[in-house]
Amino acid sequence: MYLGLDLGTSSLKALLIDAAQSVVAEATAPLDVQRPRSGWSEQDATAWEGACEKAVRGLDADLSKVRAIGLAGHMHGATLVDGDDRPLRPCLLWNDTRAADEATAMDDAQARRITGNIVFPGFTAPKAEWVRRTEPEIWDRVARILLPKDYLRLWLTGEAVSEMSDAAGTAWLDVGARDWSEAMLARQGLTRDHMPRLVEGSEISARLRDELADRLGLPRGTPVAGGAGDNAAAAMGTGAVAPGQGFVSLGTSGVLFVSSAAFQPAPETAVHTFCHAVPDTWHQMGVILNCTDSLEWAARLTGRDAGALASGDLMPPGRPLFLPYLGGERTPHNDAGVRGSLLGIEHATDAAALGRAVMEGVAFALRDNLDALRGTGTPIERLLAVGGGARSETWLRMIATVLDMPLHLPRDGQFGAALGACRLAMMADGAGSDVAEAPPIDRVIEPDPDLRDAFTEGHARFKAAYAPTRTL
Secondary structure (H helix, E strand, O other): OOOEEEEEOEEEEEEEOOOOOEEEEEEEEOOEOOOOOOOEEEEEHHHHHHHHHHHHHHOOOOOOOOEEEEEEEEEOEEEEEEOOEEEEEEEOOOOOOHHHHHHHOOHHHHHHHHHOOOOOOOHHHHHHHHHHHOOOHHHHOOEEOOOOHHHHHHHOOOOOOHHHHOOOOOOOOEEOEEEOOHHHHHHHHOOOOOOOOOOOOOOEEEEHHHHHHHHHHOOOOOOOEEEEEEEHHHHHHHHHOOOEEEEEEEOOOOOEEEEEEEOOOOHHEEEEEOOOOOOOEEEEEEOOOHHHHHHHHHHHHHHHOOHHHOOOOOOOOOOEEEEEEEOOOOOOEEOOOOOHHHHEEOOOOOOOHHHHHHHHHHHHHHHHHHHHHHHHHOOEEEEEEOHHHHHHHHHHHHHHHHOOOEEEEEEEOOOOOHHHHHHHHHHOOOHHHHHHHOOOEEEEEOOOOOOOHHHHHHHHHHHHHHHHHHHH
């Protein structure tokens, strides 16, 4: 059997599969996020240890036949540890935008040439720079900087190791060479000694500590695969590995992801160009920071259930226009300071109209991402729809129409980051890359030809609204 551990923002999921990739057991453990100030988002790294142990114990299965463990996790987090491998402060999470000024200062021609990306405020390096500038008493004690899932690996194995897909989101990796950039590290007074060792996601990174193996009922010396950042892991789970294969993820954030066979950066588009979880493969993605998060905001505001707000018949865009920038935006604006807007409200605007406006705003933001991806020249042949938001038939039809692309909806089952982690564990145990196959498709959501023009006009209104609202 194979164990996948997916460290999410709000929970840690453990998934156990057999050699045929059938689910044996699954369990989750909740996690809390702290937001001490506007734009800040932090998490206690030691909470990941307890959540991992709780989730593994919750599997209620015989773990003695586990042959390998795979890891997935939310990207970009800055986990600063001391010489005893203990966290020095709460981890600055992926959606923490406090380091906007530091990112602007770091984002220059050298950084874009080496990393292939804009230095976004959410990336690890500018967050570390914020700590260096504002918390020098902590910075002086930093022995190593780890990404969230790699801190979990440190706890599991006692070794500091990362892999290419997650490291690509730090602004310290030479993404084309798949190695740490000593030039980028030196800009902050860092060296390779501050970084974890690098492996590919499908390689063995380390082995489980004996004491922890005995406590959890796992075999001693169980290998732990390199794993992947959450989106690359989800791509492994959905089979988006071959060039042109991709997915649209409707989760807390929204992602438009496509795999590519070559390193083809286009940082001016604000598209992310990262290493994939398997060797000699890269991927590109556009990211919006607020996807289902926006619908949850509307649900809290109206006292309605988010699922109810996302239901109903598909109709042309209404008068209210929602810009889903509740905590800034990445693709295509790279704007940590912008905030959401709700325009054109009137007496007739009710909860249902607000829900539709939020779904439309997210769909239009994803269209901005599609346009940016196409601007890089990377072909997109097929998109799967995944994530919690994909449970809404109305939202899927809307997004398919706005993107003017069919969306392939997998059958119910496991096909996300946790499964991707399991598949990387299988590959570390000797399986071939063919284990990362696409899931069976339940149905295909086609664009609505009768509403295509109306949504095209709605997207034009959406794009036109950004600049004037940004100036306010």
